[in-house]
Amino acid sequence: xxxxxSLTREDKVDMLYKMMLIRGxxxxxxxxxxxxxxxxSTHLYIGQEATAVGACRALNKxxxxxxxxxxxxxxxxxxxxxxxxxxxxxxxxxGYCKGKGGSMHIADMDIGILGANGVVGGGIPIATGAGLxxxxxxxxxxxxxxxxxxxxxxxxxHESLNLASIWDLPVIYIIENNLYGMSMGVNRxxxxxxxxxxxxxxxxxxxxMDGNDVIEVYDTVSGAVExxxxxxxxxxxxxxxxxxxxxxxxxxxxYRTREEEAEWRSKCPIRRxxxxxxxxxxxxxxxxxxxxxxxxxxxxxAVEFAKASPxxxxxxxxxxxxx
Amino acid sequence: xxxxxxxxxxxxxxxxxxxxxxxxxxxxxDIGVYGGAFGVTRGMLAEFGPERVKDTPISEAAIVxxxxxxxxxxxxxxxxxxxxxxxxxxxxxxxxQAAKIRYMFGGKAKVPMVLRAPCGAGRGNAAQHSQSLEAFxxxxxxxxxxxxxxxxxxxxxxxxxxxxxxxxxxxEHKMLYNFKGPVPEEEYTIPLGVADIKREGRDVTVIATxxxxxxxxxxxxELEKEGISVEVIDPRTLKPLDVDxxxxxxxxxxxVIVAHEAVKTNGFGAEVVAVLVENxxxxxxxxxxxxxxxxxxxxxxxxxxxxxxxQERDIISAIKEIL
Ligand SMILES: Cc1ncc(C[n+]2csc(CCOP(=O)(O)OP(=O)(O)O)c2C)c(N)n1
Ligand SMILES: [Mg+2]
Numbered sequence: 148x149x150x151x152x153s154l155t156r157e158d159k160v161d162m163l164y165k166m167m168l169i170r171g172x173x174x175x176x177x178x179x180x181x182x183x184x185x186x187x188s189t190h191l192y193i194g195q196e197a198t199a200v201g202a203c204r205a206l207n208k209x210x211x212x213x214x215x216x217x218x219x220x221x222x223x224x225x226x227x228x229x230x231x232x233x234x235x236x237x238x239x240x241x242g243y244c245k246g247k248g249g250s251m252h253i254a255d256m257d258i259g260i261l262g263a264n265g266v267v268g269g270g271i272p273i274a275t276g277a278g279l280x281x282x283x284x285x286x287x288x289x290x291x292x293x294x295x296x297x298x299x300x301x302x303x304x305h306e307s308l309n310l311a312s313i314w315d316l317p318v319i320y321i322i323e324n325n326l327y328g329m330s331m332g333v334n335r336x337x338x339x340x341x342x343x344x345x346x347x348x349x350x351x352x353x354x355x356m357d358g359n360d361v362i363e364v365y366d367t368v369s370g371a372v373e374x375x376x377x378x379x380x381x382x383x384x385x386x387x388x389x390x391x392x393x394x395x396x397x398x399x400x401x402y403r404t405r406e407e408e409a410e411w412r413s414k415c416p417i418r419r420x421x422x423x424x425x426x427x428x429x430x431x432x433x434x435x436x437x438x439x440x441x442x443x444x445x446x447x448x449a450v451e452f453a454k455a456s457p458x459x460x461x462x463x464x465x466x467x468x469x470x
Numbered sequence: 471x472x473x474x475x476x477x478x479x480x481x482x483x484x485x486x487x488x489x490x491x492x493x494x495x496x497x498x499x500d501i502g503v504y505g506g507a508f509g510v511t512r513g514m515l516a517e518f519g520p521e522r523v524k525d526t527p528i529s530e531a532a533i534v535x536x537x538x539x540x541x542x543x544x545x546x547x548x549x550x551x552x553x554x555x556x557x558x559x560x561x562x563x564x565x566x567q568a569a570k571i572r573y574m575f576g577g578k579a580k581v582p583m584v585l586r587a588p589c590g591a592g593r594g595n596a597a598q599h600s601q602s603l604e605a606f607x608x609x610x611x612x613x614x615x616x617x618x619x620x621x622x623x624x625x626x627x628x629x630x631x632x633x634x635x636x637x638x639x640x641x642e643h644k645m646l647y648n649f650k651g652p653v654p655e656e657e658y659t660i661p662l663g664v665a666d667i668k669r670e671g672r673d674v675t676v677i678a679t680x681x682x683x684x685x686x687x688x689x690x691x692e693l694e695k696e697g698i699s700v701e702v703i704d705p706r707t708l709k710p711l712d713v714d715x716x717x718x719x720x721x722x723x724x725x726v727i728v729a730h731e732a733v734k735t736n737g738f739g740a741e742v743v744a745v746l747v748e749n750x751x752x753x754x755x756x757x758x759x760x761x762x763x764x765x766x767x768x769x770x771x772x773x774x775x776x777x778x779x780x781q782e783r784d785i786i787s788a789i790k791e792i793l
Contacts, residue, residue: 187594187596188593188594188595188599235770238773238774246771246774247596247597247767247769247771247774248596248770249594250770251598251599252596252770264598265555265595265596265599266555266559267528297527301528301530302529302531303559328527330502330504331527331528336527337527401504402503458771459771459773459774463774464777464778468765
């Protein structure tokens, strides 16, 4: 039986809502960035929503994830609160990291989010260590380690997968292959046909999934979670997807064609899922409009909350360096 | 004289050396079509082609190490890191390999490579993309370390770095890339290990590096109105350090402020203070003051980041305190 068959209508609508919330959040971030209310750099997850939502739906609250520079989607999918995320991006004291971390460092230890990461490949050993700790503490938690195709060329990837394989650690490594690491096409950056093939080097399962199909992601990751939770050792999953926006704001996208972008837009994970739910009679046009309204309200509230929040005090600069 | 930006000066230095010497080439992440994260290599792919302007995967250990390997076997690579923060990933190759090969091999090899990297805060890039790590490199015998503050210096020093037969770490403050300054059309070089007196003065010497040189110059202009005459010296090369120029100035002004953007403890300023205590103690009329960032990671939130970075006002108050 497929895991998704036991999802209720509410579950599925909530998954759609989460995907829409991620997209709306990113569009809001874009807007606030151009108003200079957010500074630094932000890397938007638009186009990849199904991977984070489908994968995190397979997890429990006390399971862990590690994320990346493109982390807003993972955070929302794992249960992060857009109010505290927005406040963090606006550099406010009420943000997830008291304004000290910003977009690339959002973390919520209470729901297992071990941080976005500014260092490509930086989260992979951390996830591996969390897996080690789960094993030593004897709990039944699992870890999902999210990272990009570009990160799969760091030594930290290879060293971590090897370690996790020899120690049978409960970690699911999900490569979000969105075809590019900044301007570097994955076809220029690696010689293997599929990144999942690298699992062979560590004698662990390597699975490829359609990262724009939230149900396929949910089924694939649920299967992996069940195995891993029962001591089956690590699994590598390659999720095929696409980032719609430039790498960051300054990206002129000279390394890819507008045709390619249009082709991937036609595979929009949100539209695909909402149309599916409608065709299955689980969602009406009206219900969809309500979701849109809910997303808008939630994000407006988040922005209000963030704007009304104070900036950190000068003394805050010096705290939190040591425990 | 024509004025060009810091980024253009660096590009000119690389391009001129590449036209003259076929063994010089550049490699790094997104330096080809993308032109580098800060646009420094823009246009170089078109002139030199992908064999000499090499896009690499995201693999800093291999970028640094393969530069060393190519250098030791007859090439003169310029490796670009996207941020100096990621030098940590290539640190074994830089510190244990590139820096020591000549010595360990009894002087029978040379490693003529340049490692260029943007450093510094000011763009809201937070803790993993904003550091000033020059002290790491200065601490390693076998490495030379250059940290220019103007387009003129950047060009002349980079050309010398490329021609140097040793590994040179070349640190470019990211807030300087768009800074314009006079650079002659004619060829010139600036030798490594020679400081520059950026402004002559009688009452106090400010020894500053990189971005902070400009803040020191502003502070000096401000204090001139109050009749305080400030000498500003930029060492330009941190290793080897031009001790003579520093000592000569101290003998004249008898008061010293050392200013840099890096954190205080064990920062480059500590070395400068030690050198002056060893070589000019008898001439000092007051204890040396360091103006630096506090001992914290770089915070994201704008007001905190502003507080973190040493500002003109901090230099002014230090000068008033010492006189
Ligand atoms: C160690 C390191 N090197 C380089 C960078 C600069 N950088 C940030 S994101 C990125 C591309 C990452 O590509 P990928 O892993 O495929 O993730 P994506 O951006 O596609 O989500 C690069 C080169 C970095 N942050 N960390
Ligand atoms: Mg990618």
